[in-house]
Amino acid sequence: MNQLFPFPPEASLESHGVDMLYFAMLGVSFVIIVIVFGLIVIFAWHYRAGSPAVRKRLPAFYSHEVEIGWTLATLFAFLGIFGWAAAERQVHFAPPENALSIRVVAKQWMWKFEHPSGAREIDELHLPVGTPIRLNMTSQDVIHSFYVPAFREKQDVLPDRVVTLWFTPTELGRYPIRCAEYCGTNHSLMGGEVDVITPAAYARWSQRNSDRGLPASGAQRFAALGCAGCHEARSNIAPRLDGLFGSRVALEGNRTVVADDAYLERSILDPRADIVKGYLPVMPTYRGVASPDDVSALIAYIKSLRAGEKP
Numbered sequence: 001m002n003q004l005f006p007f008p009p010e011a012s013l014e015s016h017g018v019d020m021l022y023f024a025m026l027g028v029s030f031v032i033i034v035i036v037f038g039l040i041v042i043f044a045w046h047y048r049a050g051s052p053a054v055r056k057r058l059p060a061f062y063s064h065e066v067e068i069g070w071t072l073a074t075l076f077a078f079l080g081i082f083g084w085a086a087a088e089r090q091v092h093f094a095p096p097e098n099a100l101s102i103r104v105v106a107k108q109w110m111w112k113f114e115h116p117s118g119a120r121e122i123d124e125l126h127l128p129v130g131t132p133i134r135l136n137m138t139s140q141d142v143i144h145s146f147y148v149p150a151f152r153e154k155q156d157v158l159p160d161r162v163v164t165l166w167f168t169p170t171e172l173g174r175y176p177i178r179c180a181e182y183c184g185t186n187h188s189l190m191g192g193e194v195d196v197i198t199p200a201a202y203a204r205w206s207q208r209n210s211d212r213g214l215p216a217s218g219a220q221r222f223a224a225l226g227c228a229g230c231h232e233a234r235s236n237i238a239p240r241l242d243g244l245f246g247s248r249v250a251l252e253g254n255r256t257v258v259a260d261d262a263y264l265e266r267s268i269l270d271p272r273a274d275i276v277k278g279y280l281p282v283m284p285t286y287r288g289v290a291s292p293d294d295v296s297a298l299i300a301y302i303k304s305l306r307a308g309e310k311p
């Protein structure tokens, strides 16, 4: 079957639902094609030149009830498919809190990944099986699209913005990563492989490749970019950053947010998106000032600050 009709394996928790939707739509399309082409053939034969077929006007029943009936049926069929697809994707807006956060930076023409341990890799992504994975993705230049056919996941990756995608790999193995948005000369070569391994193997891999130097280079960027001026312990212009990561932050407008990777990145690139309660929106954006590598390092530095520590 698979040789005859090549189809990528279902390697994530989400892939089966996407396949069901896909085959249902294929089935509906097939039924419609059979009806349309069947009628073409029947009418072509029935009303051929010289046939004795009746060629009067249609009775009102066909031009009213039947017309309205099939239009409404089509409308509801489409709304039904829309509702089904929306329900399928809707869960994707709320990643579980225990998800493993991995930072993704796309650039012409490669995928860079950074794990919580600081381990970094290019065009290869190690993931532990059975664990919810959350990708915080941004682009260093143009629009790319992160696509793993075996996971049935595809998400555009935009410059100056962090988009998240989450899913749970369920099958061990290696699966291709593709870029699904034309992004320049070598777009077709922009890809890589996901390597889904056991959680124990992932823990070993991630430890072996961990980068303890990243927070330190983040501390240097923190000083060089002038962040310390407002965020130092004695200042009250800006919120303290020690012990911030993972905590719940009260925002203006009676909102709260968990200070995760995406929040930290958003606060650097788009500081007015979430104003911490009691502070004024005075922080300038660091979009275009801090490179994606700077942001990686800054986030690693902020995550490393325990409560009560500097700055």
Ligand code: CUA
Pocket: 107, 108, 109, 143, 144, 145, 179, 180, 181, 182, 183, 184, 187, 188, 190
């Ligand atoms: Cu990156 Cu196409």
